[in-house]
Amino acid sequence: MGKAKTSKRGGAASGPYERPAKQAAANNVFKFSKDFGQHILKNPGIAESIVAKANLKPTDTVLEVGPGTGNLTVKILEQAKKVIAVEMDPRMAAETTKRVQGKPEQKRLEVLLGDVIKTTLPGFDVCISNTPYQISSPLVFKLLSLPNPPRTCVLMFQREFALRLTARPNDPLYCRLSVNAQFWARITHVLKVGRNNFRPPPQVDSSVVRIEPKLGAERPNISFEEWDGMLRVCFNRRNKTLRASWLGNKEVLSMLERNYRLWCATNNIPVDDTIAEDGEDDNDDMEVDENVPPSAGDEAEWGGIMDVDDAADDTPSFFKELKAAGNEVPKTKSKRKKTRVALLVKEKVRKVLEDVTELADHRSGKCDENDFLRLLAAFNAEGIHFS
Template sequence: MGKAKTSKRGGANSTPYERPAKSAAANNVFKFSKDFGQHILKNPGIAESIVAKAYLKPTDTVLEVGPGTGNLTVKILEQAKKVIAVEMDPRMAAETTKRVQGKPEQKRLEVLLGDVIKTTLPPFDVCISNTPYQISSPLVFKLLSLPNPPRTCVLMFQREFALRLTARPGDPLYCRLSVNAQFWARITHILKVGRNNFRPPPQVDSSVVRIEPKLGSERPNISFEEWDGMLRVCFNRRNKTLRASWLGNKEVLSMLERNYRLWCATNDIPVDDTVADEEEDDNEEMEVDENVPPSAGDEEEWGGIMDVDGVDDDTPSFFKEAMKTEVPKTKSKRKKTRVALLVREKVRKVLEDVTELADKRSGKCDENDFLRLLAAFNAEGIHFS
């Protein structure tokens, strides 16, 4: 007797009674959008832990950003008075609403359709969110800048972003984001969440952090624009000294000169716009940080530095000799004014005489160092907003 014909692996079904192949697309009600960063938390244990760490009260109104299909929403509704869910995708908003349709919780759920960053938010007590990665930073600072910030925020972020939020001076991930967030709030890392707890799984792990904004007398009485403007200059090249970051950058000095002129005009203070003498101009040389190679400090806020040791140098000897030859610098055709030299001298005075932070690097400075730096700049009439 001949053998029965068998279908090849991966081929079409030979009979109508065989079970169809499973596929992720076939099981999804709709396709998730990468543009919105949709990764649905499917582990109920993680959802319960997030809600528990928020320490909700029965009278709390909770803001949830990106509720998705409502897995986290229903857990929050079990403990809170009301949930305000802000969702960009109309399909997801419909799914969340469907979860509580016909139940008592339906009256306690309000769904707002739109971009949370551009939406005027109603008052709320706590924020809980499985945050889309692309709005992590804007969301944090929107919450911290609210006139009446929430009591606490329990937010899930990409793990590297969460580690930057909690990084301390000297840590490799310490950056402008770290200083800004920790200046306005107390931030605690709660738990790590593996990528397999989501559908579809993202390419990186996540972490949950608790952000408790400083309220009342603890809240800094400083302009955020002023504070952040100074930090942008400090962390533009975080591995260089502050002297090189401020005095070794023509664009920074030009910006400070414009700001100083504006401050003088606002306060009816005359400025000397006459052209400086050549001797004065020649004495003002650009400060160079010789201890840092040209590549050091060139990292962006989300980048990193790769050091390569032990690599053979194959540069031809004649080319090395040519590199040693000093090329005369071309002098700028634009003559420096006395006000430009005055601003430069003010910056030097702040860094070297007042704060003595000229030789320190931004990645090693703490909150008190930056506060002293801002106070000294403001005392000299230099502002950043």
């Protein structure tokens, strides 16, 4: 009897009932890009909930940032008049277009290829986005700074970023981001989304927030650059007292002096640039609470996963021994002579913190919006500006 024929390993199937060879990327159209933060929302129930939270009208034009393969886009098109989808990846833009090709919705979808932060956006009523983590903060403030901001924004972020947006004074996550965002909009947390609802799953959970920009008379009538410039100093170390943040930092005082000189020059106000005599500045060696540990809200811009590496203590042993023995480490005196205008600026800051606002011993993490408004108004009244 002859031997049965056997197919060679890795060869093509020789009959209609044999299994085809497995391929590594059989179920993937293409690889997802980590550079673009591509995590596709695969749960249709979550997509429906996000669209429902936007309270769309049949006449609304919706801006979607990062549509991916269009899972959220098709849900929005069911309720809105038009969708403007902004996508960085040409492959994803093609996938989104394919979803509505040959359907009535095709005429109501406009896909813009490019970076949403750098793109000049057309007019729209609502923004809905499964936001890439790395553009979370820039996207929020781009939307809030538009001349005609949208009625509502329903955005999905990394969960910790979302909690920072909604944090209030005394909350451990309360930071400059919290104050800025809540000053220009009403923000509410609406939905928590587990990491397993995405493909591929991210390393962290996500949350959906609703942002309703303040419009008309509610919109603050102050410069965002100046407001944010003051908050940068306050939240440099949120657990320090405001006295230490402003008067205990030579770089901050130098910056205020430069700004004051510019303001005086703009308003034709002469400044006293003579050198101050020794002993004229009685508070030169002011004690500051440097032992307060940095807080999680100290970063200038925060968006995405934050990796913190504990740096080794490189302090020389000589200084460690002095500190252990209770002796003060000798300070090197500055070679730069102080001018009277520098002392004037320092006195103005002291007056604002101690006499006018009485916030010198307060900490930024415990101050609310009204405290910061009083602080800005008092600084401006003394000719100190931040933009």
